[in-house]
Amino acid sequence: MERQILQSLQSWPWQPSQSGRWKQDFGPKANFKKQQVKIPETWEGFPSCSHQLLELLRGKTETLRDFEAVECLSLWYDSDRGASHALHVDDLWLWGQRIVGVSLQSPSIFTFFDPVNSVCVRVPLPQRSAYLINGRVRVDWQHGILAEDIWGPRVAMTFRELTEPMAQTELGRQALERAKLPGARGFQRSRVCGGCFGLFLL
Template sequence: MAEDHTNKGALCGCKGIRSCLICEKFVGKQRIEDDTHLKLRSFVYEPPVGLAVRDEQGVRESFSFPGVFLWKDFVSPEEEKHLVDSMDRDCWKESQSGRRKQDFGPKVNFKKQRVRLGGFTGLPAVSRDLVTRMRQEPLLEDFQPVEQCNLDYSPTRGSAIDPHLDDSWLWGERLVTINLLSDTVVTMSRDDGEMLVSVGLPRRSLLVLYGEARHQWKHAIHRKDIEKRRVCSTYRELSPEFLPGGMQENLGSQLLDIALTFQGVPV
């Protein structure tokens, strides 16, 4: 699906301090460079041992980095093509910082902590087999996704996503992402720390963030780490407030009933 950025009328979804190559070029928006990483010690996550490791001038430094699970080759090349083709048949909406998105989930106002069904019709049909496969992993055996967000990153748009923690009022313990079309790096950071941890995310792999990595470390995708088109699907589950015994379990039950029909279209 070709992109044309030669027209000055081309729109992006950037607001506030957010920017992409489109608005930087055609609107003259200035990108605020974050040089925090230049002052921090950089580590690389090593999945086999669960450690964040740093080698500098022959000195090796490491620490335990819990809450990251990586499943390489979660989908096959044929499945990858089928998934991306299916996404490209739907409409992509412009989003912040050069991303495009497709949402399959309820309408949420996180500031006011309100949820409504809106036009939510469920997760897409192509995700049914993927969710079944996820549950073969003990960490995800009871995973019930209630929302799916597809994101499209492109180097020609300067796509990125700033360091952030996903909401924990509505969204539950595990964040599950399937990475498609190209390798990338998820950069983990803490406000009160002096370190960055780079988590390599291979093409066609599945990543789960939970525990400390979910709640204590912000995650980001930097512009420099998008070298080719990258598409990902992130699945989120409900928090205890919306599960049996929670204050909003009835609403949670409605949301799950809709989500798991796998008949959804982007909202």
């Protein structure tokens, strides 16, 4: 399945992102400073491989049975560019309690940091592993990937849900319906807290 996903992603252009990364972003667009969100007219849902992957992930844990992804973000970590992802907490006004990701092509390490107690926990991410961030780790802990933990080309696919208040808005309902579309078309181009973090192999 990993090979099929990677081949599918090559049907889409990679856009430059921060800290040596490249990205493919499918979902609503947000201005995080102004806390404003809109639905791009050109957004036609997720790539078809994303729907298949989500079905597989939902079958892995009861926690994801009702998970409705509204964003699919693919990040390509280019080791030659010193790619990394600074420690952060995903925005709480827009994204919901659960963050689901898949680590492809090469292994890495997730770094979690509790700024209140100055505690750091490092979690291995094997190739083809999936992770779930939930609970206190989602809200109170920062997470990221250090440049020294990128040892080769790595692709991460991240799925996010809306907060309950946002999902109840007209825009939220429209975004959720758009995310369910059968598949957008691309083009060919030359343990941290019990129950808060889960890891499993595809």
